[in-house]
Amino acid sequence: MSQGQGQGHSETVPSASEVVTEADVKAANERLAEVVHQTPLDGSTTIAEHCGAARVDLKLENMQRTGSFKIRGAYNAMAQLPEDVRERGVVASSAGNHAQGVALAGQLLGIETTIVVPEITPAAKIDATRGYGAEVVVEGEQYERSYEYALELAEEEGLEFVHPFDDPDIIAGQGTVGLEILDEAPDLDTVLVSIGGGGLISGIATVLKAHDPDIRVVGVQPEGAAHAKPSMEQDEIHMLSEVDTVAEGIADARLLEQTFAVIRERVDDVVSVSDRELTVASTLLAERAKTVAETAGAAPVAALLSGGVDVQDEHVAAIVSGGNVDLTEHAEVTRTGLHELGRYVDARLELRGWPTALGAVTELVEEQGAALDTVERANRRVTDDPNRVPVTVGLAGSGPEHLREVLDALAGLEGVAVVENSLDR
Template sequence: MNSEETNGGLPTADDVVTAADVRAARERLEDVVHRTPLDRSTTFAERSGATSVGLKLENMQRTGSFKSRGAYNTMAQLSPEERERGVVASSAGNHAQGVALAGRLLDVDTTIVVPEVTPSAKIEATRGYGADVVVEGDIYERSYEHALELADEEELSFVHPFNDEAIIAGQGTVGLELLEQYPELDTVLVSIGGGGLISGIATVLEARDPDVRVVGVQPEGASHAKPSLERGEIHELSDVDTVAEGIADTRLLEKTFAVVRERVDDVVSVSDREMSVAVTLLAERAKTVAETAGAAPLAALLSGTVDVDDEHVAVVVSGGNVNLSEHGELTRTGRMELGRYAEARLAIADWPTGVETLAATVEQHGAELDVLERARRTATDDPNRTPVTVGVAGSGPEHLSAVLGALDERDGIGVADDTLDE
């Protein structure tokens, strides 16, 4: 009787990937990927109660995420015939760039199928590495199905984004670096989409130091791993609803589920707003740009979802592929959650000269006027005043309340009552 028959039809973790597989992957990747930095953060340690916090900055990896590790490790092992025919992959963005880069380095033609929600920055970056990009499907699962159809119709090798032994082994090289850079490590927090990254990292850590706790982090709107572990079988979501498109998968698959259930200690969920706060604080305190998927582990740390008192904690910042307008929206949301940004509706007399009074008042009170736009007039607006909406940044809720109060007291400026009530 083989191991799959004794394990409910599923492979065991050792059937999928071992620490030796990860070490072999590292040799293939030695001259291809960056050894990304581990940035210690006193600020995040103090905020979380941890003894120390180390940010493993995979957003500084080639292509802007960890995905190039697994993609190259997989494609480097293709036969000459498979390389000649080319490969196809499906991705929400980061795997796409990893496969495209590997294709360029190995001289393999690549076709990438991405869902409609994929940010334009990721699509353009993928094309920049030489791949053909096909936009198909409203969610990732539809893109995945289309990529499999292309593989069958055109005899292409399909490079799976996570449910593949070589992919998992390549991603596990992050764990090898963590052990070398952070030997005192107690807990590591890792995002989960399909589970490839956490499977690889957990494999390395279990083999070297089984006392290190591995915790997966998912968005509340795409939280499939926890119920899968609780039920002992793969749980598939019918839909996902999260701003973190990079980990907006609907399920684990057989290989990643096998590894996660044996080697991952826990899985937690965070909200989109908590991830926005993490994106904001990474930019402000760590001076690093992260996408929401990459910031999810920090969101779990700072929200108190995981107890890390007196521990040495690694936070894997898995990617930083986010366009500037989206990053701006995320940090605005984050600052609002932190009580350092407020939006208000005002009524200004003497347009446009009243704008000067408004701006001067904000500046005099040590705040920043971030946005000022004319608002659509409603039936309740004074016909002799111009309605506007403003965004004001300050140091905290009390400061912003004082600024809005000062605006309301100025002649020719009125602040909506519901804004002041907030």
């Protein structure tokens, strides 16, 4: 996984209390009372057993209106705009979820919205944003260019820019997630939150630390967009020259002044997870928690599963911050996750007597208690037996030992040769 060299940015940074207070979050909570869902806080025995925690609660913001927490901050900020600003309209930049939050807030408040998104934004998020009545403009390979273009539009057309994270009203709105958690679990030891630009963790940390300074707040970032930890260590904003991660929802290159101010005072630590660990987390959330999560939203769970945070015997909450996924991409993510768990194998077979041999393969896989997920005729190689048909198959099983037994059984079938498989790579 590639990651660019960072650049430091020294700025005059305000104190956290100058940016946002618990009172600001409580005021936001009143504005949002009839607008957002109080999302479930569900316990997960499976995740607790994996990480050794006494209890793990999942705050399911993927079940929020628009499929993520972003409606909280967007509505809180836009509800406070003066009437003349509302009449002109607003513009925002987003990798997807903030776009939907602003679009729905605009629909509810009668404000016209324009959203600028990068090319990496999943089509499902773009379609949903348009569904809320927003005009969507695709500009830039990465989010940074989308952000710049949205600022240009704001200046040229007199629109109010609604920042995705570096705004006190946005931060306060996102912090209402923390109030809801404390309503149900006031005795928490540790809370894990994904970090992109830092708005969500800034709001949540503000509430949690006001309630109990001993609650540990841990941020989680993908390795390919890990800017927050060096920012805390260097006590200045650290900017990455490039980002490289499957978690496009938190593929930011830096914190900004106000989120940095809050994070450096109120967040205890930041850890990183690999893209493969993110796929495992998304997979287990789908399988065991029966919840669809973006890789960005699954980052806190990835940190627990990978052992990146010591939570032995603790009461832990992990924020599942979003569930807006393209189903095709989610299928690929979960397939990769199953690979990582040793429960999926890709294999290349050579069959003599096509297609009769394929029928024998299908029957044997079923007898072995595995699943034949995919089958496709493969392009012939120079080294292939000219009297056999090359085929690639995807097999799902209970674990690597089970899948090896299936492959051994296939190799014993008459007219079938197992040429290679991903377990041996």
